[in-house]
Each structure stands twice: as C-alpha cells, then as structure tokens.
Amino acid sequence: MGRSTFSQASYKTATRAFVPDHGPATSRAEQEARITGKLDPLVDPAGYGVIRRSLPRFEERSDGTWEMTIGTPVPVETRVDTTGSMGGNVDVAIRVLPDAFGLCSDVLPGCDLQMATGIFGDCVDRFVLCRPQFEMEAEKLVKQLTLMVPERNGGGNGGEDPHYGIFGAAYLTAAYINRIELKGYDFTISDEPARYQLDERELKRIFGDEVFEKVKANGFTIDPDNLPSTKEVVQALLKRAHAFFLEVSGRESTHSFWLDVFGPERVVVLPSTEVLPQVQAVIIGLTEGTLELGQVTEFLTANNVGTSDAEAILRSVSNIPIGAQAALPNYDRRPQKGDVFKEKTDLWPMSPSEVADLEPVAVSTEPTDESGPNWL
Amino acid sequence: MTSKIYVVTDLGPGDGGKGGVVHKICEMMKAHTVIKRGGAQGSHGVRTSTGEQFAFSQWGCGTFSGIPTHISEQMIVSPEGLLNEAADLRYTHGIHDVFSLLTVDERALCATPFHGIASRLKELARGNNPRGTIGTGVGEAYRSYQQQPDLAIMAGDLKSPDLRDRLAAIREQVRSDLEIVVEGEFLAKDRAILSEETALLQDDGFLDYVVGRFTEASKQVQVVSYDFLSEKILTREGVAVVETSHGVLTDRLAGFHPHTSAIRTLPCFTHDMLKSAGYEEQVINIGITRAYAIRHGAGPMPTSSSMMKNRLLDGSAKNENRYQGKIRVGPLDFVLLKYAIEACGGPATFDGLAVTWFDQILADEVWEMCHTYNGADDPNFFSPLGAIKFDIGAEKEQLKRQSVLTERLYGCSPVVSRCPISMEASKVDLYDVCAETMQASVDVPVRMISFGPTELDKLCK
Numbered sequence: 001m002g003r004s005t006f007s008q009a010s011y012k013t014a015t016r017a018f019v020p021d022h023g024p025a026t027s028r029a030e031q032e033a034r035i036t037g038k039l040d041p042l043v044d045p046a047g048y049g050v051i052r053r054s055l056p057r058f059e060e061r062s063d064g065t066w067e068m069t070i071g072t073p074v075p076v077e078t079r080v081d082t083t084g085s086m087g088g089n090v091d092v093a094i095r096v097l098p099d100a101f102g103l104c105s106d107v108l109p110g111c112d113l114q115m116a117t118g119i120f121g122d123c124v125d126r127f128v129l130c131r132p133q134f135e136m137e138a139e140k141l142v143k144q145l146t147l148m149v150p151e152r153n154g155g156g157n158g159g160e161d162p163h164y165g166i167f168g169a170a171y172l173t174a175a176y177i178n179r180i181e182l183k184g185y186d187f188t189i190s191d192e193p194a195r196y197q198l199d200e201r202e203l204k205r206i207f208g209d210e211v212f213e214k215v216k217a218n219g220f221t222i223d224p225d226n227l228p229s230t231k232e233v234v235q236a237l238l239k240r241a242h243a244f245f246l247e248v249s250g251r252e253s254t255h256s257f258w259l260d261v262f263g264p265e266r267v268v269v270l271p272s273t274e275v276l277p278q279v280q281a282v283i284i285g286l287t288e289g290t291l292e293l294g295q296v297t298e299f300l301t302a303n304n305v306g307t308s309d310a311e312a313i314l315r316s317v318s319n320i321p322i323g324a325q326a327a328l329p330n331y332d333r334r335p336q337k338g339d340v341f342k343e344k345t346d347l348w349p350m351s352p353s354e355v356a357d358l359e360p361v362a363v364s365t366e367p368t369d370e371s372g373p374n375w376l
Numbered sequence: 377m378t379s380k381i382y383v384v385t386d387l388g389p390g391d392g393g394k395g396g397v398v399h400k401i402c403e404m405m406k407a408h409t410v411i412k413r414g415g416a417q418g419s420h421g422v423r424t425s426t427g428e429q430f431a432f433s434q435w436g437c438g439t440f441s442g443i444p445t446h447i448s449e450q451m452i453v454s455p456e457g458l459l460n461e462a463a464d465l466r467y468t469h470g471i472h473d474v475f476s477l478l479t480v481d482e483r484a485l486c487a488t489p490f491h492g493i494a495s496r497l498k499e500l501a502r503g504n505n506p507r508g509t510i511g512t513g514v515g516e517a518y519r520s521y522q523q524q525p526d527l528a529i530m531a532g533d534l535k536s537p538d539l540r541d542r543l544a545a546i547r548e549q550v551r552s553d554l555e556i557v558v559e560g561e562f563l564a565k566d567r568a569i570l571s572e573e574t575a576l577l578q579d580d581g582f583l584d585y586v587v588g589r590f591t592e593a594s595k596q597v598q599v600v601s602y603d604f605l606s607e608k609i610l611t612r613e614g615v616a617v618v619e620t621s622h623g624v625l626t627d628r629l630a631g632f633h634p635h636t637s638a639i640r641t642l643p644c645f646t647h648d649m650l651k652s653a654g655y656e657e658q659v660i661n662i663g664i665t666r667a668y669a670i671r672h673g674a675g676p677m678p679t680s681s682s683m684m685k686n687r688l689l690d691g692s693a694k695n696e697n698r699y700q701g702k703i704r705v706g707p708l709d710f711v712l713l714k715y716a717i718e719a720c721g722g723p724a725t726f727d728g729l730a731v732t733w734f735d736q737i738l739a740d741e742v743w744e745m746c747h748t749y750n751g752a753d754d755p756n757f758f759s760p761l762g763a764i765k766f767d768i769g770a771e772k773e774q775l776k777r778q779s780v781l782t783e784r785l786y787g788c789s790p791v792v793s794r795c796p797i798s799m800e801a802s803k804v805d806l807y808d809v810c811a812e813t814m815q816a817s818v819d820v821p822v823r824m825i826s827f828g829p830t831e832l833d834k835l836c837k
Contacts, residue, residue, distance in 0.1 A: 376728055
C-alpha cells in the first residue's frame with residue numbers, strides 16, 4: 001500500500017528535521033549509541049525481524065483486487081565504508097541523496113526504486129554494520145542515514161569487515177524482484193580489503209542469536225560449523241542481486257582482494273564517494289539496458305563528473321555484465337504501475353481479460369445486508 | 377448509512393482468537409471500518425490464506441484487507457506503540473502508508489512509557505505473587521487518569537505546545553507513585569530491571585526521547601474530532617466491526633480481581649458508544665471462545681492442565697514472559713463461559729458464538745470439557761447447580777466481592793468429561809457436534825467454527 005516517493009521538497013524538509021546544523025549528520029545517533037550501547041532498530045541489522053524486505057506497493061480496488069501503484073520494486077542496497085579517511089561518507093551520502101535517487105530512477109523507468117544505504121566498519125568496533133530498511137521516501141531515507149553510527153577510526157588491522165553486510169544482503173533479504181526471477185542491485189564501497197572468512201560469533205553479534213534461524217526462515221540453510229567463505233557469500237549474493245565492489249583507493253592490496261572475491265567484471269573504480277550516484281546509475285543503466293556504453297561519458301559529464309573521472313569510469317564499467325538484467329527471461333514481464341493483482345501476495349498480475357471479467361461492484365441504495373453478503 | 381455492526385467480544389480472559397474472527401468477518405462482509413475499543417496492549421493475531429501473519433495491537437485486524445481502523449474514545453492508545461507497530465507493518469509487510477488507514481478519536485487517552493515503567497515495577501514488586509500484566513502501562517494510564525484527570529494526555533493533546541511539560545508532569549506523578557514501591561523487596565532476578573527502569577525515570581534524556589516520539593506520532597496520526605464516528609464512519613454504507621481488546625474475564629469489575637485489566641470489556645459499553653453516536657441500526661453480537669480454556673498470566677483457572685498444555689500450545693504463538701507470566705490451557709470451562717455470558721447480559725445478548733482453535737481439539741481426538749466444579753459450595757458465589765452467580769455493585773464493594781470469588785475459584789477443581797472426536801469426521805459433522813454441545817451448555821447458537829489459522833479455515837453458518 002502507498003504511492004509516495006522521493007521528492008526534492010520532502011528531502012529539504014527531512015534534512016532540516018534530522019540533520020543538525022553543525023557537526024556530522026550522525027552526531028545525535030552517535031551520542032545515543034554511546035549512552036545505550038545500541039543502534040536504533042531501523043538500522044540495527046538485528047532490528048525488525050532481521051530480514052530486510054523489498055515489496056511491491058498496492059492500493060485496494062473497490063472490487064477487492066489490488067492495483068500496483070508505482071511499478072516493480074527494484075531494491076538497491078549500498079554499504080559504505082566509514083572507517084579512517086572514509087569517516088565522512090554518511091554526510092556525503094545525505095548530500096548526494098537527491099542525485100542518487102534521481103539518477104537511479106532515471107535508469108529504472110517505471111520501477112519502484114527502493115534504496116537501503118548502510119555503513120560498515122571493523123569487527124573490533126562496537127558496530128560492525130548498520131543495515132537500514134529499503135525505503136523510497138526522502139524523509140525515511142534521510143532519517144535512516146542520520147541514525148547510522150560510524151566508528152570512523154578503522155580497526156588498524158589491515159582490513160575491514162564488509163563481508164558481514166554482504167552476508168545480510170545474500171541471505172537475509174526478501175525481495176519481490178527475486179520471486180519473479182529478476183535481480184536487485186548491491187554495492188560495496190571501500191578503500192580496504194576485507195577478510196576471506198566469516199565468524200559465527202560476529203554473525204550472532206551483528207544479526208542476533210537467531211541469525212541462522214532467520215536465514216533458514218528466508219529459505220537458505222547455513223551450517224554454523226561450516227560457514228561459507230566471503231567468496232561463497234558473494235556467489236550467493238549474485239544469485240539475487242547484480243552485485244559490485246566500487247573501489248575508492250586504487251591500492252593494489254585492495255584491488256587484488258576484491259578482484260579475487262567479486263571477479264574482474266564486478267570491480268568498478270569510484271573516483272570519489274561524491275560521484276557514487278553517477279557511477280551507480282551508470283552500472284544500473286547498463287545492466288538494465290536503459291543506458292548504452294556509448295552514452296556513458298555524456299551521461300557522466302552531464303551530471304557533474306569531470307572528464308578524466310568520466311573516462312576512468314567508462315573504462316572500468318566496460319567490462320561489467322552489460323544487459324544482464326535485460327537478458328533475464330522475465331524482464332519484459334515485469335509488472336507495471338496500474339497492473340491488477342488478485343492478492344497482494346500473488347507473483348504476477350491478472351491478465352487484461354481476467355481484469356475485464358471482474359464483476360463490477362453493484363452500487364445499491366438498498367441496505368447492504370439485503371444486497372450484499374449476509375451473515376447473521 | 378451503516379446497516380450492521382458486528383461487536384466481537386472475547387468471553388474468556390483474552391487470547392480467544394479475536395484477530396482471526398475479526399479478519400474473517402472483515403473479509404466475508406467487506407467491512408468498511410474496524411472500530412477499536414480497549415487497550416493498546418492487545419495482541420490480536422491474524423494469519424491470512426495468502427501467507428501474511430501479524431499480531432495487531434492498535435491497528436484493526438482488517439488491515440491486511442486494506443480496511444481502515446478507527447480508534448474510538450473507548451481505547452487507551454500508545455503513541456509510542458503506534459510508531460513501532462507502523463514500522464513493523466511497513467518493514468515486514470510492505471504497508472507503507474499504514475497511518476492513512478488509521479484515525480484516532482481526540483478523546484482517546486494516551487498511555488506513556490512512564491506508565492509502562494510503573495506497571496512493570498509494580499508487577500515486579502509483587503515478587504512471586506503476580507497479578508499478571510502486559511506491562512505497557514495502559515492500566516496505569518487509566519488509573520492515573522481517574523485520580524488526576526488534569527494530568528492526562530488525550531490524543532487531541534499530542535500537538536499541544538506544552539507536551540513536554542505534560543509528559544514531565546506524568547513522569548513526576550509516576551515517580552511519586554513508585555516511591556514506596558521501589559523501596560520494597562524485589563526478587564534477586566528482578567533487581568537489574570528495577571535499577572534500569574528507575575534510572576529511566578531520572579533520565580532527562582529519556583524524557584526528551586519520549587517527547588520526540590510523541591511529537592513524531594502527532595505528525596503521523598490523524599486525530600479526529602469526537603463526532604467523526606457519527607458523522608464520517610457510521611454514515612458510510614455497509615458494515616463495520618467493533619474489535620475490543622481483552623476478554624470478559626479480565627473486565628475490571630466482572631473479572632476476577634485482582635487479575636483484571638483496568639478496561640471495561642463488556643459489550644454493553646460498545647453498545648453505549650454506538651448509541652451515543654446516534655447509531656440505531658442492527659448490532660450483531662458475537663461471543664468468542666476457544667474450544668478449550670486458556671489463560672496467559674495469573675488468575676484463577678480451575679481446569680488448568682499441564683498435560684493439555686504440552687499437547688495444545690504448539691503453534692499458538694503465545695510466549696511466556698516476566699510480566700504476563702505463564703500460559704495455561706485446560707478443558708473448555710463451561711462454568712466460566714456461562715459466567716462470562718451472564719456478565720454480558722445472558723445468552724440473549726449474543727447472536728452467535730465463534731468457537732476457535734477447534735483444529736487442536738480435532739488433532740487431540742478428544743474434546744475435554746467441564747460443566748461443574750468440586751468445591752463450588754459457597755452459596756454466596758455459586759448456585760445449587762454449581763454456576764457462578766453474577767452480581768454487580770458499586771466499584772469498591774464489587775472489587776471486594778470479586779476478590780473473594782477469586783479465592784473461591786482457586787479452591788475449586790473441575791469435573792471433566794470427554795467427548796471423542798473422530799479425525800475422519802467432516803467439518804460439517806464436527807460443526808454439528810460442536811454447535812449442539814455449545815447450544816445445550818450455554819444456550820447460544822454457534823455461528824462460526826475455526827478449523828485452522830486462516831479465514832478459509834473458518835466455517836460460518
């Protein structure tokens with residue numbers, strides 16, 4: 001249910017309401033976390049039932065069927081490194097949010113873009129991961145970003161721990177788009193390598209003691225005594241998302257680690273987090289087939305990316321699986337705004353002939369109990 | 377004009393299956409509104425044939441069907457709970473505009489987190505002699521309102537510029553109320569909670585948090601004027617449903633004191649509300665009972681059976697907790713059921729019964745029931761045939777009487793009879809068995825039997 005979505009006006013209202021005039025946007029949440037030792041449940045990976053959901057939005061019609069209000073929901077999950085020099089990334093994410101939503105919407109025409117931008121740190125931190133809910137309204141998106149608790153200092157141990165966030169994306173996400181055998185998008189942004197192995201204790205610390213039950217409830221089975229490696233988690237993620245690593249640093253150790261984990265076609269250069277929206281939109285557009293490689297440079301420069309950065313990005317995205325979403329069998333069957341579903345939980349809308357056959361609701365001036373259903 | 381209103385009343389101590397029954401009626405009758413009464417602490421479970429599942433507290437059980445909820449003046453609302461429930465519905469069920477499905481009468485009393493703390497600490501102070509509470513502070517808010525009405529926050533006050541002062545005053549009232557309580561003896565296992573909760577009452581940061589949440593609620597909730605029910609809801613064509621929290625056996629005066637709610641749960645209060653709103657059309661009264669007895673928390677339950685608990689409770693989604701206490705089940709207690717019906721005005725009050733969870737009886741292959749107790753021999757409280765006498769008087773005397781009745785019930789033991797149930801029997805046959813038994817025992821026709829969790833599992837006649 002619902003049809004509201006991102007707008008500039010609501011973004012401005014939200015930033016006035018949630019972002020303090022001075023200091024980091026997350027300062028209130030950081031102070032709160034120092035007192036309580038907890039994250040707000042909206043961004044706590046263990047909050048709201050652990051599983052993050054991306055669901056279609058409907059409104060009920062007078063005949064009891066359900067009309068899709070926006071289009072097929074496309075979840076875009078992003079995890080941003082906020083350790084060390086990347087500590088200001090939440091503020092950047094808030095600043096560029098209108099671009100992120102606008103540009104990604106442009107390359108996902110007719111879809112219901114649902115974004116979840118979180119952050120990750122290091123296992124030595126109190127909070128390794130902040131994982132928000134999928135949202136499409138500026139107020140909710142801004143609010144969630146301000147609830148993040150970045151640790152900023154980095155573990156100083158030669159790597160960060162984004163693989164726990166990737167684990168959540170792979171096994172603890174329930175998205176309608178996967179039910180119709182299409183994929184959402186997933187981006188990990190960092191300037192550091194990660195680790196090849198996950199730790200059961202960390203999984204429980206981050207997602208709660210019932211993490212494996214939740215994974216099972218979401219349709220996967222994981223043996224706590226034989227956890228998948230980071231590479232295997234990425235492979236699991238690729239079954240439900242077009243996933244990419246966006247590399248900020250250009251450092252060899254970082255580059256080689258992520259090449260090994262994601263493969264060369266899924267590691268893309270990101271000149272700076274300021275241009276994250278543009279790079280994400282290019283990747284999504286190329287994957288969806290709504291943007292051609294030949295249009296990338298013009299698209300980027302038209303959206304405030306410098307020429308040399310645009311060229312570097314173009315070189316980097318040339319190798320991604322272009323058209324991968326468009327090549328999936330159900331791409332052209334994606335439900336559209338206005339499609340009618342018999343039940344909200346149905347996979348596919350009713351056919352036009354089925355909708356036409358729906359009996360019109362009688363408008364009667366007689367009392368309903370005489371003309372309508374009757375029980376007692 | 378609304379032509380018919382279904383008033384759904386739980387004839388037990390709660391947990392009767394109101395959620396599923398209200399959802400069924402909403403679906404079957406295409407209700408235009410669910411009107412809520414009672415308290416925000418209710419948890420009415422709904423499971424739909426399309427796989428959705430949720431325990432509703434303040435939104436009505438027609439929400440999955442897109443049916444709006446109106447929180448009436450007879451509901452104690454929790455603004456904090458509204459935000460939490462809305463977030464749950466948004467993030468677990470994709471209902472993004474759930475506040476558009478809700479209106480709240482400006483006269484609805486608000487419970488605050490400070491009332492919740494008071495409720496929980498008072499329960500902890502009872503040590504091993506619990507009264508049983510959900511601990512959200514609804515009862516405390518009501519009692520506080522009775523003592524100092526000027527301190528109360530109504531839904532219409534949520535946008536008041538002096539909201540912080542009002543919340544601070546409530547906090548002060550709660551602190552003062554708890555002064556003696558917190559000096560008492562507490563169980564060792566409860567001391568950490570005691571210290572956390574009392575710290576919150578001293579913490580101005582927590583007050584700021586509460587103010588922030590109430591302010592947020594004031595922005596989200598459509599608070600409507602007192603005449604919204606009469607002018608906007610009852611003028612709509614079709615059918616409405618009144619969903620009341622709790623059950624008759626936890627009614628403040630008819631229930632078994634002190635194991636009761638502050639809320640009045642009898643259908644006559646719903647009737648009064650509808651009459652005050654000028655409604656003169658048809659009212660259908662549905663009484664709900666499980667096919668066996670259940671009680672979540674302290675209070676008399678003569679048929680309690682630990683053997684049945686192990687067999688039946690699997691899947692009921694009821695969890696034990698420190699405040700509500702243990703869950704007990706037992707053979708269907710017709711003595712209590714008849715008492716509840718009598719408290720509502722007698723069998724003629726009801727147009728029909730909805731008997732829930734009959735599938736568990738079916739799985740058990742035997743329907744155990746109790747028509748009389750051993751030990752029910754105090755003529756002040758029991759008839760010669762063993763029925764509990766219902767009497768209602770002025771509040772103070774009534775509570776004394778109910779308190780003694782509670783003690784008498786603790787001294788009773790059930791005489792249990794067993795009716796074999798064949799797993800091969802058709803639902804129609806089972807319906808007949810159930811209907812005949814219920815009609816003979818309580819003189820109210822059965823009009824709905826639940827053979828499973830979803831609306832498709834409920835057979836109506």
